[in-house]
Amino acid sequence: xxxxxxxxxxxxxxxxxxxxxxxxxLNQLKAAPExxxxxxxxxRAAHTIKGSAGLxxxxxxxxxxSFTHTVENVLAQxxxxxxxxxxxxxxxxxxxxxxxESLIEQLNIDDASSSQELVxxxxxxxxxxxxxxxxxxxxxxxxxxxxxxxxxxGRVAVNAYWHISLRFGENVLRNGMDPLSFLRYLSSLGDIxxxxxxxxxxxxxxxxxxxxxxxxxxxLDSDADQATLMSVFEFVAxxxxxxxxxxxxxLHEYVLLINDLDQESSELGSVLVRCGALTQxxxxxxxxxxxxxxxxVLPVAEPKLLDSELSASNIPDNEPDLSSQAIAPKNISAxxxxxxxxxxxxxxxxxxxxxxxxxxxxxxxxxxxNTSLLxxxxxxxxxxxxxxxxxxxxxxxxxxxxxxxxIPIDETFKRFHRVVREISRDLDKDIRLKIEGGETELDKGVxxxxxxxxxxxxxxxxxxxxxxxxxRIGKGKPAAGTITLRAYYDSGSIVIEVCxxxxxxxxxxxxxxxxxxxxxxAEHTLSEKEILRLILEAGLTTKTTVSDxxxxxxxxxxxxxxxxxxxxxxxxxSEVGEGSLLRLRLPLTLSIIDGFAVGxxxxxxxxxxxxxxxxxxxxxxxxxxxNYVNLRGEILPFINLRQQFKESHIDVKQRNIVVxxxxxxxxxxxxxxLQGELQTVIKPLSKIFSHLSGISGSTILGSGEVxxxxxxxxxxxxxxxxxxxxxxxxxxxxx
Amino acid sequence: MxxxxxxxxxxxxxxxxxxxEMSIYTAAELKPRLLAYLRDAQLLSMDLxxxxxxxxxxxxxxxxxxxxxxxxxxxxxxxxxxAAVMESITLLRLEAAFGMQxx
Numbered sequence: 048x049x050x051x052x053x054x055x056x057x058x059x060x061x062x063x064x065x066x067x068x069x070x071x072x073l074n075q076l077k078a079a080p081e082x083x084x085x086x087x088x089x090x091r092a093a094h095t096i097k098g099s100a101g102l103x104x105x106x107x108x109x110x111x112x113s114f115t116h117t118v119e120n121v122l123a124q125x126x127x128x129x130x131x132x133x134x135x136x137x138x139x140x141x142x143x144x145x146x147x148e149s150l151i152e153q154l155n156i157d158d159a160s161s162s163q164e165l166v167x168x169x170x171x172x173x174x175x176x177x178x179x180x181x182x183x184x185x186x187x188x189x190x191x192x193x194x195x196x197x198x199x200x201g202r203v204a205v206n207a208y209w210h211i212s213l214r215f216g217e218n219v220l221r222n223g224m225d226p227l228s229f230l231r232y233l234s235s236l237g238d239i240x241x242x243x244x245x246x247x248x249x250x251x252x253x254x255x256x257x258x259x260x261x262x263x264x265x266x267l268d269s270d271a272d273q274a275t276l277m278s279v280f281e282f283v284a285x286x287x288x289x290x291x292x293x294x295x296x297x298l299h300e301y302v303l304l305i306n307d308l309d310q311e312s313s314e315l316g317s318v319l320v321r322c323g324a325l326t327q328x329x330x331x332x333x334x335x336x337x338x339x340x341x342x343x344v345l346p347v348a349e350p351k352l353l354d355s356e357l358s359a360s361n362i363p364d365n366e367p368d369l370s371s372q373a374i375a376p377k378n379i380s381a382x383x384x385x386x387x388x389x390x391x392x393x394x395x396x397x398x399x400x401x402x403x404x405x406x407x408x409x410x411x412x413x414x415x416x417n418t419s420l421l422x423x424x425x426x427x428x429x430x431x432x433x434x435x436x437x438x439x440x441x442x443x444x445x446x447x448x449x450x451x452x453x454i455p456i457d458e459t460f461k462r463f464h465r466v467v468r469e470i471s472r473d474l475d476k477d478i479r480l481k482i483e484g485g486e487t488e489l490d491k492g493v494x495x496x497x498x499x500x501x502x503x504x505x506x507x508x509x510x511x512x513x514x515x516x517x518x519r520i521g522k523g524k525p526a527a528g529t530i531t532l533r534a535y536y537d538s539g540s541i542v543i544e545v546c547x548x549x550x551x552x553x554x555x556x557x558x559x560x561x562x563x564x565x566x567x568x569a570e571h572t573l574s575e576k577e578i579l580r581l582i583l584e585a586g587l588t589t590k591t592t593v594s595d596x597x598x599x600x601x602x603x604x605x606x607x608x609x610x611x612x613x614x615x616x617x618x619x620x621s622e623v624g625e626g627s628l629l630r631l632r633l634p635l636t637l638s639i640i641d642g643f644a645v646g647x648x649x650x651x652x653x654x655x656x657x658x659x660x661x662x663x664x665x666x667x668x669x670x671x672x673x674n675y676v677n678l679r680g681e682i683l684p685f686i687n688l689r690q691q692f693k694e695s696h697i698d699v700k701q702r703n704i705v706v707x708x709x710x711x712x713x714x715x716x717x718x719x720x721l722q723g724e725l726q727t728v729i730k731p732l733s734k735i736f737s738h739l740s741g742i743s744g745s746t747i748l749g750s751g752e753v754x755x756x757x758x759x760x761x762x763x764x765x766x767x768x769x770x771x772x773x774x775x776x777x778x779x780x781x782x
Numbered sequence: 783m784x785x786x787x788x789x790x791x792x793x794x795x796x797x798x799x800x801x802x803e804m805s806i807y808t809a810a811e812l813k814p815r816l817l818a819y820l821r822d823a824q825l826l827s828m829d830l831x832x833x834x835x836x837x838x839x840x841x842x843x844x845x846x847x848x849x850x851x852x853x854x855x856x857x858x859x860x861x862x863x864x865a866a867v868m869e870s871i872t873l874l875r876l877e878a879a880f881g882m883q884x885x
Contacts, residue, residue, distance in 0.1 A: 220806045225837050230873050244874040246842065251817055251850045254842075256809035261838055263874075 058099050059151055065092040066148050071461055073141050080132040089140070090122045091285075096147065098281045107162075111150045114169050116274055118143050121176055123273075127300060139175045145465075146172055202298045202332065208240055209267040209276065209294060210324040212304055216286030217258040224283055226261050233279055237269025241322040245310075262310075264318050292324075301325060301333045398491070401451055408441075408448045409728035415441040416725060416749035442726065452492065456534045456543070457485030459494055463505055463532060470509050477527040478513055487534040489541045493633055496613055497543065500606040504545040504629050505530060507602070512549035512627055522624065524548065537632070540615075540657070546628035552621040554578040579619040583607040614743055616760050618710060632710060642727045642746070644754060645705060646720030648694025651754040653727055653746055654716070658707045658759040665702040665717050674769060676715065678706065684766040685715030691741060691762070692755075709759050714766035716757070725749070729756060741765065785812060789819065796823030797861075801832035804840030804867075816847055824856055831862035836870040844880065 072088040079085070097115040100108045118140070124130040149165055211233075215226050233239065245262035248254050269276070276291050277284070288308065292300045301319065305312045316334055319325045325333065415438050422434035460482045471478040513519075513528030520526050533544040554575050561567045561581050573581075583603045610617050615633035634640075634655075642653035663678070675684045685704055689696065697719055704715040727746040736742065743758035785802035796819050804812065820826050826847065830836070836844075844860070851858035860880050863871070871877055 220837075220839050225806075227838055227870060227873055242875045244876055244879075246845045246849075248842065248846055248849060251846055254813070254846055256813040256839060256843060257806060259838060260842060 055103075055154070058103070059154060062096045062099065062151050063148065065096055066144060066151070067458075067461075068092050069144050070141065070465065073137055073144065074461075074464060076132065077134065077137050080137070083126075086122065086126055086132070090119065090126060093119045093122060093147075094284065096151075098278070098284075101278070107150070107154050110166070110169070111147065114143070114150065114173070115147055117173055117176060118147070120274070127303065129297075139172065143172050143176065202329075203295050204298055204301065204324075204329055205295070205326060206266075206292075206324050207268075207294050208323070209237075209269055210290075210292040210296075210301075210319075210322075211263070211265050211267055211276070212288070212290040212292075212308065213265075213280070214262040214288040214308060215259045216283065217255075217260070218286055219259040219283055221257050222283075222286075226259070226263070229279060229283070230263075233265075233267065233276075236271045236275065236279065237267045239265055240268050241266040243318050243322050245318070264315075264322050264324070266322050266324060298325075298329055298333055301329075305333060396451075405448050405452065408445050411441055412445055412726050412728055413747050413749070416727075417751070420749035445726065449490075450488075452490050453488035454491050454494060455486050455488050456494060456541075457482070459498055459501065460485050460532045460534070462498075463501075466502065466505060467509060467530060470506065471513075474509065475515075476509065476513055477516055478509055479527055479529050481529055481531040482533075483531060484534040487536065487541060489534075489633065493541075493613060496609065497631065497633065500609045500631070501532075501543070501545065503602050503606050505532070508545060508547040508549065508627070512547035512551075514550050518550075540632045540634055543631045543633070544628055545631075546626060548626040551623040551625050552579060552582065552619070552627050553623050557581055576619075579621055582619060583617060614758075616710065640727060640729060640756075642725055642756065643705070644722035644725055644748065645688070645716070645718040646722055647688040647692060647718050648697055650692075650694055651722060651748060651752060652688065652692075652718075653725070653754050653756045654705060654707060655756070655759060656724060658709055660706045660708050660713070662703050662705050662721060663715075665704045674766075676704065678713075678715075681713070683713055683715050684769065685717055686762060686766045686769065687717040689717070689719065691765070707759050707763065709763050712763050712767065714763040716762065727754075727756075784808070787815060787819075791823075794824040796820075796826050797829070798826065799829040799832065803835040804830070804833050804843065805835050805837045806839040809839040809843055812843055813846070816843060817850065820847055820850055820854075820856060820858070825859075826851065826856065827859045827861045829862035830860060830867045831864050833864050833867050836867045841870060841874060841876065845876075848880065 069089050069092040072085040072092070075085045076082055076089070093115050097112050097119060100111040100115070121130065121136075121140075125132045125136070130136070146165070146169055149168070153162055153165060213226070213229075219226065230239070230242075242263060242265040245264065247260045247262065249260075254260075267276070273291055273293060277289070280287065280289050290300075290304050290307070292304065301324070305315055308315060312334055316325070316330045320327055320330050415434075419434045419438055422430045425431075463482075464480055467478055467480040508530050513530070514522070514524075516526045519528065528547065528549055530545070530547045533542075533546070535542055557578050558567075558573070558581075561578075561584075562569050566581060566584055567573065583606070607617055610631055610633070613633055615631055618630040618632070619627070620630070621627040641656035643656050643659045644651050644653050646652075663676075674686070675682050677683075683704075683706065688694070699719045702717055702719055703721055704717050705721075706713060706715050725748070727748070729744040730746055732739070732742065732744055741758050741762045742755045743761075744756040746754055746756055748754050785800060785804060785808040788799040788801070790797040790799075798816075798819060802808065828844075828847075833840075847858050850856075860882065863882075871880060871882070877883065
């Protein structure tokens, strides 16, 4: 039972992945309906889901199989040109995709009422799919000529049998399958009236005895439908070229077949005639149709044709010296779209294993640092050099292994297309989603955790940000609002922006509400920036109507908490009438950082290196001015870490100020010693220490000593606050 | 999953008897051996009546021998078949290609 559970999970996982691919492909099709590659992707995704679902014998799965089956048929028609791929169809297909997703998610729930709803939804979609175009029936009744279809070429083949063209992939035998068994199975579905075997063997030296070079052209007399016949080849569908042409098909089907197959058209044509698929006259029409044929694919290897009339002596005359031809095995993969091939170069890896690996690398970093330190102390030059070499390697491994966990944020961003589409439909607003910087990569763990906060921000933008169509037009804005999701790197962090060109946030309204909700007092004067930050507090909403989505005032503070839990920060920018921008800053990695160690009192502290800008000398004069320095014309507030963390006083010849930056803000930390750069693993603090402000974690130095990692943004805020007028006079003067 | 080849030389005719499986499992082993026999003989005949299994890989090898013989101007013939061999050959309608009468 457990195994069943595991297989079920795998099916759901993989199907959901495929559905995402389908969505993205359908979106691309919307923009470019002629993109055959995308269409193929959608088809394959549907086909694979159907095939896998069919392996289970359950009711819930049957629903998936039958629905996907119909979708697949429609896609097949689009592929063969029988049906136009217009906007309406694509929108319906997107809805169908959503439905399939719901059906799959339904497998985890066992709710009778929701499944009834789903059934109805499915029926509705099937009706939509049928559309207004006449669908050629897929169960071909060969005796009933009135069901023949006027297809693209307008001429229908006389062929009363199914024509099946197969070119098996070169790995079929290696993968444990045999074309012969497919043929035996096929014979159980009907009568193989004619069959021509085609071997495309290269020269004997090159021929790989374990590769498959077989192709088949056959005529099948069968009552089965297309789907059943296609399902015969399910297990090899991915690596083979399979064409199943129903009886009395439009000749255009054969045009496509000849174009697609890697074989000289006249040769293939004569095979088709020989096995009865086409009459000589039809062949002429197919080879020389009124419309121009597409570019023919150059043959890779001269196939051997079987012909009882061909005597053995003919063969040397017709063919070139095969052993001298540089022949690559049948290039079936040419049919697979580029990015799908690239996808098969990646592996599914258990995230847990990856975490274990990264943990080990972390330990390696610490152990390596220890070794380096000891080597330096020892002084032996060879040892020092060797230890340096090890450190270099460890650093590389560190970089690579962390990179393993990085995925492009595009995957998350793309999901928002659907959210925007649905919600704007519900609210009757016209909203476009723009994505910039989708290729920006970040840690998988972070990606998963920002998904929800981002969702909330996007919903806010749709709900509160973008105004209704009439309002926008009244203001002279385009009727369609734009929400932009942007991601980029900035000094060791990844920045994600959610911005909209809506009405903006009105500071006056926020202030009023804040006073009402008793977040601030009426006398409190706040800068506009500070007022905007108030929206991140709980209990605050300026929306007069509360909708399902947002406006209850409990969302933004949760977002803020989630982001801060990731060691990140949020900034709010807005302009009334123009729009708003929410900027999330997140560290690039949660586990290993480059740090700058400083000594304060008897302890060491580590500052994330990305935050460090420079170091300047500190002297007594500085504190006399009230804890800020003039840094080349800029006011730099600073805090004394010894005071901050209540460390003991030690005498040092020269103290320093480490200038740090987080986002737009800079501050200085006064420290006793500069101890240098290091790589270090962040060990999170346990709950006991969660109240410590200014500390974001701990680490173990090469010496074995524990050092605290500073929470730079928090300390900068501290420095800023200290500097403001209401705190002057409450400070200790640094001795 | 074994294949054994017995060879009998009669003048320029090389008579081979194969016994066992001609399949994906033995194909890699068989190919160089068969080609070597073909290289050294003017006429190569194969008795497959003791072949217990002939799958696509096996059929491809037979095809290869036939093709290679044709290129190099030699003769290749199948002189005996087992039921399994005939079944496979018939399935792919290769009787004529291998110079046999359809069953």
